[in-house]
Amino acid sequence: MGIQRPKGTQDLLPGTVEQWQYLEATIRCVCRDYGYEEIRTPMFEATELFQRGVGQTTDIVKKEMYTFLDKGDRSMTLRPELTASVCRAYVENKLYGQPQPVKLYYIGPMFRYERPQSGRFRQFHQFGVEVLGADQPVVDAEVISLVWNLYQRLGLTQLEVHVNSVGCPTCRAKHRVQLQEFLVTRRNELCNDCQERFERNPLRILDCKNPSCQAATTGAPTTYDTLCPDCSTHFERVLVLLGLAGVVYRVNPRLVRGLDYYTKTAFEVMVEEIGAQSAICGGGRYDGLVEEIGGPSTPGIGFAMGLERVLTALQIQNKLPEEKPKQFAMLIALGEKAQNEGFSLLSALRAQGMPVSMDLLGRSLKTQLKAANRQGAQFALILGEEELERNVLLLRDLMLGEQMEVPLVEAVEQIKKKYQRGV
RNA sequence: GUGGGUGUGGCGAAGUGGUUAACGCACCGGUUUGUGGUACCGGCAUUCGUGGGUUCGAGACCCAUCAUCCACCCCA
16 A cells, blocks of 8 residues: 555545534634634744643643754644644734734644544644633633534534633642642552652542542542632632523533643533543633733633534534535536537536536446436536537436426526526 | 554455355446436456465464554543
8 A cells, every 4th residue: 555644634535524614614603603703823833832831741742742843943843732822823913902802713723643543633623712811700601602502503412511610820739739638648549640640730630530539539629629719709600600601511620621721710521422532622711821921911711622523423413414415407418519519508507606517528428317316416408419400408307307408598597597496 | 652453345244274255335337329316237356454474275373564443641
């Protein structure tokens, strides 16, 4: 076998691309309704952006980035996520000078060097939203409601929306200490991974899948015990507003997000049916990130949604729209003279916006009819030597099996009439 | 990075060491000259991911390698 596509990448072929187009169109529609505008940033950025933005200690930065030196010896990285880039763009383009908040969305490929598995790729696609310059709880609720609304429109069911507050850096640090104090006596009950997490990232132990870790952490102090008054009222307000927006959610004190920048509200949406990688959307507030990147202190919140995973869920739940017939009519021209006449007719029909095509292999009438049938065409426009001599076109209705003769001069008009009736 | 499964034509799938590698779908062509969706007929893998090895003999056994899938880690 010759050259193959890189591991963890996909060729999206006709038949599948339509599903992506449908999903993307629905997303854009919801974003427009919510008043979000699209932003497009580069596929690669200075490596430092992700190191600072995503966090040096995260797996993404430590082992999953596609990093390379360009010809000027600058370290560049294929974007593994987009929140850092959007914040960079916000600062660099001085969007803080525009009316606040700035409400943005993006759709595009991300790159992470991982072992592929179900729902996990090296090039994958995310839809995401970022709101910069607003710290009110309503923003958190609006963003989550946007996600909810999108899934409703897509018809997805069996969703689990988990919401939590991880607090600001101050209360998070307090929680961390309390958690370690709680766990220190049970440390030997934890799995190997969690033994290591104990020092590095004890919050993560809370959402370990290992049953013994689950048991060891029952009754552990939650973030709510340590939330400062500000974080606490913020969280309560978010929950109230979510209820008012009709979002069905669950408060999950064990929900911890993996990226360093999250503060206060964190949330995740899961669909169990799609496999081990069941999170189809994850996000939260990141009030310190813009400043971390070198901009003015600016609150922010956003999420990212894995489109491959959403599509998988839609497939499993059978919620994708049916494929429409590709062509309205097929032109069947027999012989070179007829092809000349037919080709110009074809171009006239297409100029009028009708989806019409013709045989490109010079095949027999019979074969072409068969092909037209398979395309789902409603009409066959037959033009042979005989018709040419009499200046007519055979207009055959493939559904009814009837055909009529139309003078060539009236052909476009007549066909258009049929087409408009169908549309 | 770790662990497990799989690899036969475009797709699905038989083939438990022995002469010519089933079958289904798809595809292409035909069933008298220019009329489709059905039916019938025919065509479509010098070869079983690749490279070695065992054997009189291998798609089947062994080794290596590559690819792919699933799971862990982590994330969308």
